[in-house]
Structures are given as C-alpha cells and as structure tokens.
Amino acid sequence: MRRYDVLHSRPRSVSLEMTAPVHYTASLREAPVEGDPDTKNSAVSEAYFGYSASGDVTAEVVYAHSGNPEDYELLRKSGISVKGKIVLVRYSNPYSYRGFKALTAEREGAAALLIYSDPAEDGYARGKVFPDGPWGPESHIQRGAITYDYIVPGDPTTPGWASVPGARHIKPEEARSLPKISALPLSWRDAKPLLENMNGAAAPKDWQGALPITYRLTGAVTAHLKVAMDASLQPYTVVEARIRGSEVPDEWVLLGNHRDAWVFGGVDPSSGTSSMMEVTRALGELKQRGTRPRRTVIVCSWDGEEYALTGSTEWGEQFADDLKKKLVAYLNVDESVAGAATTAGAEGLSFSPSAVASLAPMLLEASKDVRAPSGKSLYEAWRATNKRDTKASAPPLDGGLVETRIGSGSDHTVFLNHLGRPVVNLGFSGDYGVYHSMYDDHNWMEHVGDPAFEYHVTLTRIWGLVALRLANADVLPYDFGFNAAALDDFLTELELKNKIDAHKLKLKKLHERIAEFEKAGNELREAVEHGLASGENSGEKMQRLNEQLLQVESNWLEPAGIPGRPWFQHLLYAARYTYAHLEFPGLTEAVEKGDWKVASEQNNLIERALEKNIALLRTAKVSWEKSN
Numbered sequence: 152m153r154r155y156d157v158l159h160s161r162p163r164s165v166s167l168e169m170t171a172p173v174h175y176t177a178s179l180r181e182a183p184v185e186g187d188p189d190t191k192n193s194a195v196s197e198a199y200f201g202y203s204a205s206g207d208v209t210a211e212v213v214y215a216h217s218g219n220p221e222d223y224e225l226l227r228k229s230g231i232s233v234k235g236k237i238v239l240v241r242y243s244n245p246y247s248y249r250g251f252k253a254l255t256a257e258r259e260g261a262a263a264l265l266i267y268s269d270p271a272e273d274g275y276a277r278g279k280v281f282p283d284g285p286w287g288p289e290s291h292i293q294r295g296a297i298t299y300d301y302i303v304p305g306d307p308t309t310p311g312w313a314s315v316p317g318a319r320h321i322k323p324e325e326a327r328s329l330p331k332i333s334a335l336p337l338s339w340r341d342a343k344p345l346l347e348n349m350n351g352a353a354a355p356k357d358w359q360g361a362l363p364i365t366y367r368l369t370g371a372v373t374a375h376l377k378v379a380m381d382a383s384l385q386p387y388t389v390v391e392a393r394i395r396g397s398e399v400p401d402e403w404v405l406l407g408n409h410r411d412a413w414v415f416g417g418v419d420p421s422s423g424t425s426s427m428m429e430v431t432r433a434l435g436e437l438k439q440r441g442t443r444p445r446r447t448v449i450v451c452s453w454d455g456e457e458y459a460l461t462g463s464t465e466w467g468e469q470f471a472d473d474l475k476k477k478l479v480a481y482l483n484v485d486e487s488v489a490g491a492a493t494t495a496g497a498e499g500l501s502f503s504p505s506a507v508a509s510l511a512p513m514l515l516e517a518s519k520d521v522r523a524p525s526g527k528s529l530y531e532a533w534r535a536t537n538k539r540d541t542k543a544s545a546p547p548l549d550g551g552l553v554e555t556r557i558g559s560g561s562d563h564t565v566f567l568n569h570l571g572r573p574v575v576n577l578g579f580s581g582d583y584g585v586y587h588s589m590y591d592d593h594n595w596m597e598h599v600g601d602p603a604f605e606y607h608v609t610l611t612r613i614w615g616l617v618a619l620r621l622a623n624a625d626v627l628p629y630d631f632g633f634n635a636a637a638l639d640d641f642l643t644e645l646e647l648k649n650k651i652d653a654h655k656l657k658l659k660k661l662h663e664r665i666a667e668f669e670k671a672g673n674e675l676r677e678a679v680e681h682g683l684a685s686g687e688n689s690g691e692k693m694q695r696l697n698e699q700l701l702q703v704e705s706n707w708l709e710p711a712g713i714p715g716r717p718w719f720q721h722l723l724y725a726a727r728y729t730y731a732h733l734e735f736p737g738l739t740e741a742v743e744k745g746d747w748k749v750a751s752e753q754n755n756l757i758e759r760a761l762e763k764n765i766a767l768l769r770t771a772k773v774s775w776e777k778s779n
C-alpha cells in the first residue's frame with residue numbers, strides 16, 4: 152500500500168435556485184428507481200464538481216451551448232457578454248472535457264458555470280432510459296472533477312513530484328491546475344426551468360437540444376448559486392501487487408485500473424476492477440503452480456483517478472527513475488464494459504482499444520487468440536464492429552484497426568506523457584448514458600450492460616494474454632516500422648489540416664527521417680524474425696536487443712517538455728485541453744498558433760530524436776546479426 156497525502160476537494164454544501172422570473176430550487180439529486188435499491192441509498196450526496204472553487208453568486212443566466220471558445224465567439228457577435236454572469240452549458244456537443252469548459256468560462260470572465268446533460272446527447276433522444284435501457288433518465292447527473300489536469304495532472308499542490316507523506320506542497324492559489332470558478336453539474340430536470348424561462352433571442356439551430364422548448368441565449372433568468380468546498384490534505388492509497396520475474400526481474404509489465412468512483416461506478420471503474428481482480432487471481436494461481444512470468448508483473452489499483460488521475464500520477468512520479476528504465480508497457484483498463492450488450496445488435500459491443508503505434512501489431516495478433524461473445528475470434532468481432540461503426544463497406548485493413556491516437560482522461564497519462572513509456576488501453580464500448588451518475592451501478596450492468604458478464608470475461612482474457620505475452624516474449628514485440636508509418640500519417644494530417652506554407656516551415660526533412668526510421672524498423676524486425684526462426688540465440692544476445700528496444704521508446708522524451716506544459720515530455724504524444732488526442736504536440740500547437748519559430752524548434756527536436764533512434768535501430772540490427 153502506497154500512501155499519498157493529496158489536496159482533496161469535497162463539498163460542505165451546494166445549492167442552486169432560480170430567483171427570477173419565477174422561483175425554483177434545483178434538487179441536485181437523482182430520483183430513486185423502482186427495483187434498484189441502491190438508488191435509494193441515503194449516503195448518496197448532492198452532485199458537485201471536484202475542485203470547483205467556493206463561491207456565492209447571484210447573476211443573470213446565459214446559455215452558451217457547449218461552452219467551447221467558438222460558442223462564446225457567437226455570443227459576442229450577438230452582443231452578449233458573459234462577464235459576471237452564470238453560464239449554462241451542456242455536455243458533449245462536440246465532446247470536450249468539463250475541465251476545459253470550466254477554464255474557458257473562467258477566461259471569458261463568467262462568475263459561475265453550470266453544466267447539464269441534454270437528452271440529445273445521453274438521454275431519451277438516444278433511446279430507452281434506465282431502468283428500461285442504457286440512457287440517462289430525467290434526473291441523471293454527470294458528476295466529475297473540473298481540474299485543469301491537461302496542464303499538469305495529479306495533486307495540484309505537488310506538480311511534478313510525489314505527494315508522499317511529508318512532501319512539500321505549493322499553496323493552492325499557486326496551483327496551475329486548480330479552477331478559480333465555481334461550478335455545478337445539473338440534470339436536465341434541473342436545467343429545464345432555467346432554459347424555458349429565458350425570453351431573449353432564440354439560439355441558433357445547432358444549439359437547440361432535445362427538450363421540447365425553444366433554447367434561447369439569454370433573458371429574464373437570474374439564479375443564485377452557492378458552493379462551499381472543503382479543500383484539505385487527505386490520504387489516497389495505491390494498492391500494488393508484484394510477481395518478481397523469473398529471468399528478467401528488472402523489466403516490468405504494469406497493469407492498472409482505478410478504484411474510486413463518482414457514486415457506485417458499475418461501469419466506471421468497477422467493470423474494469425472486476426477484470427483486474429480476475430487477471431490478478433489467475434496470475435497468482437499460475438505462480439502457485441510454479442509458473443512465474445519471465446519479466447516482473449506489477450498490478451496497481453489506483454486511487455483518486457476521478458479527481459486528477461492522481462494515484463497513478465503520484466505513483467509514477469515517485470518511481471519515475473525506475474519506470475523510465477524498466478517499464479516495458481503499461482496496460483490500462485478504466486472500464487471493461489462501457490456499453491449495453493442488450494442494445495448492441497447482432498455484432499455486439501465494440502472492442503475499442505488504443506495503443507501506441509509500436510505496440511499495435513502485438514495487440515492485433517493477441518486478439519486472434521481470444522474468443523469474443525459472438526463466438527468469433529476477438530479479431531474478427533473487432534473488424535465487424537469497426538465496419539459497422541464507421542459505416543464502411545468493408546472492414547479496415549489491420550493497420551487501421553487499432554486506434555493509435557491517444558488522448559488523456561485515464562491513468563495511462565503519466566506513463567506515456569511524463570515518463571515516455573508505451574501504453575495500451577483496453578475496453579468495450581456502446582450505448583451508455585449514465586456515465587458518472589448514480590445510475591451507473593450494478594443494476595445497470597446486470598440488466599442493461601452485460602447481463603451474461605461475457606464481455607467482462609473477454610476483456611479479462613485479452614488483458615491477461617497481452618500481459619503474459621509482453622512478460623514472456625524472448626524479444627519485446629515493439630514494431631517500429633509500423634510505428635513510423637503511423638507517424639507519417641500524423642504528420643500528413645497536420646499538414647493537410649493547417650495548409651502549411653513551405654516558406655514558413657519545411658517538413659520535408661522530417662518526412663525523410665520518418666521514412667528512414669520506418670526502413671530501419673522494418674529491417675530490424677525482419678532480421679530478428681529470421682534470427683528467431685533459426686533458433687540459435689543466446690539469452691545474452693536477446694537481452695542486449697531488448698535493452699536497445701526499450702531505449703528507442705525513451706528517446707521520444709524531451710526533458711524540457713512541450714512549450715507551456717513542462718510536465719508533458721513526450722515528443723509524439725500529448726492531449727489537448729479537451730482531453731482529445733494530440734500528436735507531435737509541441738509542433739502541432741506551435742503550427743496552430745502560427746508561431747513558426749517555435750514550430751521550427753519543435754521540428755528540430757523531433758528530427759534529433761528520430762536520428763538517434765535510426766542510429767540505434769541500425770546498431771541493434773548489426774549487433775543482432777553478428778552475435779549468437
């Protein structure tokens with residue numbers, strides 16, 4: 152058990168009332184459901200946002216659609232200022248992390264923020280609502296934290312170091328990841344009175360939600376919001392289990408899932424936790440039968456993921472030196488089953504993993520050895536649901552099946568973005584409208600989500616298989632040829648989206664370096680396959696190669712971090728403030744800003760890292776072919 156003393160955030164009291172034109176008191180609670188006793192549990196608190204600022208605000212309410220910067224732009228054009236006002240926004244259209252909505256409202260000068268769940272996104276407009284279906288009922292509330300953890304995750308008062316007992320903490324007012332705005336989450340039941348009492352200009356067509364009212368921008372509605380939060384150091388506990396590797400104990404395969412939930416967490420995280428418990432039980436049984444993995448396997452149950460990815464971040468920061476050298480891969484499962492098998496149709500729930508590009512081919516191969524609930528191999532089921540979900544005429548080529556673009560929002564973040572280690576995220580997804588609400592409970596899973604628990608079983612099998620393959624492989628299954636092809640796609644996408652003028656930034660050389668990296672990666676893979684097939688390879692020879700392969704991943708780390716976000720040190724992967732994936736982060740952000748000087752510096756850093764890795768792969772090939 153690893154203890155961290157973390158600046159936590161919990162409510163003393165929260166309230167919201169409409170004061171004009173009519174009086175209405177928001178319940179901030181979710182209605183009990185017949186047949187689901189858990190929803191009657193009196194310990195369920197009123198809804199709040201983690202790390203909301205405390206505040207007492209009475210002001211006019213303005214509707215700002217999704218609360219993204221372009222929404223405020225439209226309000227400005229309509230002559231509406233949100234300065235000093237209470238902004239009411241809805242979740243996910245298009246998706247952006249609630250902490251980005253909070254920062255955006257704060258920058259716009261709003262006095263407070265309300266975020267509600269419109270039935271258009273996750274309620275009756277999508278299908279049947281709980282308990283009859285997977286979608287969110289009238290009073291469901293999406294809780295969550297609004298931390299600015301896309302700047303730096305973990306305990307806001309220990310940015311970049313671990314909150315071990317006795318550690319130095321900065322003052323909360325100095326923390327870059329703490330919001331200064333007060334905010335509350337609402338159900339549509341509590342948001343509707345605010346929306347339908349406005350009498351100003353009608354909102355644009357694409358701002359209209361699914362409620363049977365005309366959504367307006369402003370007019371006549373004032374509200375009184377009061378949020379009193381307690382922010383104090385509280386102990387978080389990461390539980391860690393470890394089986395020492397029989398042959399290479401200093402190479403680690405790490406599995407993890409978080410343990411904290413907003414209320415019951417039937418999907419998030421308990422579906423993942425049940426898979427973790429089962430994988431751990433199986434590994435323990437193997438060990439008792441005398442079968443140890445060649446490499447060390449570590450399983451962690453993270454605390455405080457929901458607040459700022461906190462447990463994994465603190466643990467990663469505490470063991471940073473070891474992890475940078477030893478970690479082969481981090482395999483994250485947040486939710487095993489975030490979707491309803493009962494509404495998924497014939498092909499079933501979508502297998503929706505993501506992996507760094509170097510590990511994508513390994514994941515594809517492993518999926519061929521696991522059976523999906525449909526009876527097909529997981530690989531075939533994955534192809535079928537991908538074809539269905541993308542409305543394509545044929546399943547994608549293998550190269551397009553694995554999502555190699557990785558955003559934030561779960562515990563892989565510290566390992567990938569801060570420590571430069573390869574990560575894989577596993578899970579099934581489908582219809583799911585009760586995220587972070589009280590209705591995300593066991594009853595939902597048992598009756599709507601995965602009644603046979605067969606997707607849980609499949610997810611557990613692929614997780615365990617990938618873990619054992621990584622832990623036991625003679626040669627670590629990184630594919631740098633595939634990796635390079637993905638990098639070239641990322642770069643081409645960046646150029647197309649931004650129409651980069653070659654006078655301002657030359658990317659030709661970067662493409663050439665990527666092509667050389669691809670060639671070196673493919674040649675090494677072929678040499679290794681050839682060598683392995685011939686069968687005569689000493690342990691020493693394979694160990695030397697594995698150390699070189701691990702070093703390739705480390706070479707993507709830039710200790711200075713990306714401009715403005717020093718904690719994010721990976722040159723290829725970071726996340727946007729919305730949590731969306733962001734490739735070549737320093738370069739991309741500079742290009743989007745039109746800062747050609749920084750763009751050129753970032754371009755040079757990526758070229759240098761590629762050059763290092765091209766040389767390393769060539770050296771590895773020569774030494775592999777020379778020795779036995």
Ligand SMILES: [Zn+2]
Binds near residue numbers: 409420456485
């Ligand atoms: Zn989660």
